[in-house]
Amino acid sequence: MKEVKCTWCKTKDKKEEMKVEEKGTGKFNKNGTEKMVRKYFHKECEIEFIKDKEMKKKELVELDLLYSFLRDLHKIQFLDGRMMEKIQDLRNGTIKIDGRKINKYKQGVTYSLMLETYQYIQQKIDFILNSNQFKEKWNEFSYIFGTMVRNINTVQEAENRRVITEKINRNIKVDKETVEIEVKKTQKKDDLDISDFL
Numbered sequence: 476m477k478e479v480k481c482t483w484c485k486t487k488d489k490k491e492e493m494k495v496e497e498k499g500t501g502k503f504n505k506n507g508t509e510k511m512v513r514k515y516f517h518k519e520c521e522i523e524f525i526k527d528k529e530m531k532k533k534e535l536v537e538l539d540l541l542y543s544f545l546r547d548l549h550k551i552q553f554l555d556g557r558m559m560e561k562i563q564d565l566r567n568g569t570i571k572i573d574g575r576k577i578n579k580y581k582q583g584v585t586y587s588l589m590l591e592t593y594q595y596i597q598q599k600i601d602f603i604l605n606s607n608q609f610k611e612k613w614n615e616f617s618y619i620f621g622t623m624v625r626n627i628n629t630v631q632e633a634e635n636r637r638v639i640t641e642k643i644n645r646n647i648k649v650d651k652e653t654v655e656i657e658v659k660k661t662q663k664k665d666d667l668d669i670s671d672f673l
C-alpha cells in the first residue's frame with residue numbers, strides 16, 4: 476500500500492487515510508491534463524497547518540501596522556536590518572546568554588502588543604524626541620525601543636485585565652441566555668399542558 480508523507484508532521488502514512496490538498500501548477504502533461512502539486516495531511520495535522528497559516532497571515536498584517544507606525548514615528552523611509560533584527564528578536568523571544576544569542580521562534584512579544592505599547596507611551600516618546608539630540612536614527616530607534624520594552628508589562632497587564640473582564644461579562648450574558656431559553660421551554664410546556672386538558 477502506498478505511503479505518503481504528511482506535510483505538517485513529516486511522518487509517512489497510508490495514502491488512503493490522508494487528506495489531500497491539490498493545486499494546479501498551470502503546466503500541462505502531454506495528454507493535456509494539468510500538472511498538480513499535492514500536499515498530504517493527517518486530519519489533525521491539516522487543522523494545525525491551517526491554524527498556522529492563518530496565524531502567519533495575521534502576523535503579517537500586525538507587522539505591517541507596526542512597521543508603518545515606526546516609519547512615521549522616526550520619519551524614516553524604511554526600517555533597516557538592525558532595527559528589524561531588534562523587533563524580530565523581541566517577537567521570537569530570543570535571549571542572550573554570555574553574549575551568545577539563543578534563537579527561539581515566536582515565543583516572545585506579539586507585534587500588536589509592541590504597537591500598543593508604543594501608542595501607550597506616546598507622551599513619553601514625544602518628550603524623548605523633544606529633549607534629546609540623537610546622533611543617528613539608529614540611536615533614536617534603540618532608545619525608544621528600549622523604553623517601549625520596559626513598558627510592555629504595564630500594557631500586557633491592562634490587556635489581561637480587559638480579557639478577564641470580557642470573559643466574565645460573556646459568562647454573565649451566556650447565563651442570561653440560558654435562563655431565557657429555559658423560561659421559554661417552561662412556557663411551551665405550560666402551553667402543552669393546557670392543550671392536554673382541552
Ligand SMILES: [Zn+2]
Nearest residue numbers: 481484517520
Ligand atoms: Zn501529520
